[in-house]
Amino acid sequence: MDLGIVREIGPQELIEHGFRAVGSRVPVRARERSPGAVTLLSTRGTSTEFAIDTAAAHPDHAVFAFIEADTLWSRLADEPWLQIDSGLVIAAPGITRGLRCQGSWHAAIAFVPRAAMASFVPALPTDAQVFPERRLLDRAMQDFIEGLLDADEQATAIERYAVEQLILEMGGAILLDRVGAVSGHGSPRAVLRDRAIAVIAQQCGDPSLTPTQVAREVQSSLRQLQLVFAEAENSVAGEIRRQRARLARSLLVDSRYDVLSIEQIAQRAGFQSPMSLRRALDEAYRTTPRALRAQRRA
Numbered sequence: 175m176d177l178g179i180v181r182e183i184g185p186q187e188l189i190e191h192g193f194r195a196v197g198s199r200v201p202v203r204a205r206e207r208s209p210g211a212v213t214l215l216s217t218r219g220t221s222t223e224f225a226i227d228t229a230a231a232h233p234d235h236a237v238f239a240f241i242e243a244d245t246l247w248s249r250l251a252d253e254p255w256l257q258i259d260s261g262l263v264i265a266a267p268g269i270t271r272g273l274r275c276q277g278s279w280h281a282a283i284a285f286v287p288r289a290a291m292a293s294f295v296p297a298l299p300t301d302a303q304v305f306p307e308r309r310l311l312d313r314a315m316q317d318f319i320e321g322l323l324d325a326d327e328q329a330t331a332i333e334r335y336a337v338e339q340l341i342l343e344m345g346g347a348i349l350l351d352r353v354g355a356v357s358g359h360g361s362p363r364a365v366l367r368d369r370a371i372a373v374i375a376q377q378c379g380d381p382s383l384t385p386t387q388v389a390r391e392v393q394s395s396l397r398q399l400q401l402v403f404a405e406a407e408n409s410v411a412g413e414i415r416r417q418r419a420r421l422a423r424s425l426l427v428d429s430r431y432d433v434l435s436i437e438q439i440a441q442r443a444g445f446q447s448p449m450s451l452r453r454a455l456d457e458a459y460r461t462t463p464r465a466l467r468a469q470r471r472a
Contacts, residue, residue: 178329180322181206191215191285192231192269196223205323210338211287216323218280228285229268235285236298238345239263240316244277259306262316264352266291266298282319286345289459294346294375294420297406303352311351315344339424350375366394367402371413378417381444385410418444419454426466436463 185201188194191213195202204217213232228237240262247255249272263269266288292298305312322337329337350372373391377383388410389396396410403409422443425431431439440451448463455461461469 178209178331178334179207180326188217190231192226192228193217194225194227196225196272207322207329209329209334209341211290212338212341213285214319214323214341215283215285216281216320217283218278219275220278221276222279223274224272226269226271226273228265229270232268232285234288235268236288236291236345237263237265237269237302238284238286238312238315238348239265239269240282240312240319241279242281243275243279246276246279247274248272258304261304261306261308262312262348262352263302263304264299264349265302267300269302271302282316282323284315284319284341284345286342290342291345291349295349295371298349305352309351311344312348315341315348318344335428346375363402363405366392366399367406370394370399370403370410371417374410374413374417378414378421379442379444381441381446383414383444385414388414414444415454416458419451419458422451422455422463423459423466426463427470429470432467439463 183204183206185195185203187206188202188204191206193202202217202219202222204215207214213235228235242260246258246260248258249255250270255272255274288298318340350368369392370388373388374383377391385399386396389399392399394402399410403413422439422445425434425439425442434442436448436451440446440448443451445451445454452462455463455466459466
């Protein structure tokens, strides 16, 4: 399959993505584009019921689904139908449930490698979360996905790479933005932790970044910030190391940085030495710099 084109797909291919229309008189169709490890779908219709199992269809992917419908119901297995709100659905382990759409509906969906998302937040949500209150970032991601699927032009290799990276960054940023609602129910301590993680994600390439500096950026004492991270079984220093490993990994799998040595990659990612880089990659991904580059080339 050419990863640079948009494809029109029918009911059978939708089933392969984990969406099976139940008793629909009109076959549900969709548009699909797969830039690299990311798969994007856009589909619409009226009054349709789905049996959804993306966990089986995409076992290694998280799901970001942007659903708009007149009325929605959802259920798990044989439980009663419950009415839910339209909005953003984040499902790190995938979606496994029934969905009933009444009236006109539209969905834009991104399947994103779960390993990439795990590098952004201390813990991924364990079930599908629905966020009816939309925010600027997730609306931007939805518009980006729909724009890509509305365009028929074939993407170049550089464009495919750029799209994949942008979707990964957008998905990760949404997790960072929503993690308080996912893991801390918006408590002040969770909000403080989220702000600190956002600072670290933005500044991890600075080798001088320290827990003390992060505490200063979020206007907290270091002791308070350390306690907040400890509640999530993490530490400020550990989060800095993890975010640096994420940055280094993105550089190592990017062919544009093949000209850089491992030492130069370590410096760009904020590590003091290649050895520190290797330890962090082993801790976060159970891999090495050389293995990441070899895997990408393969």
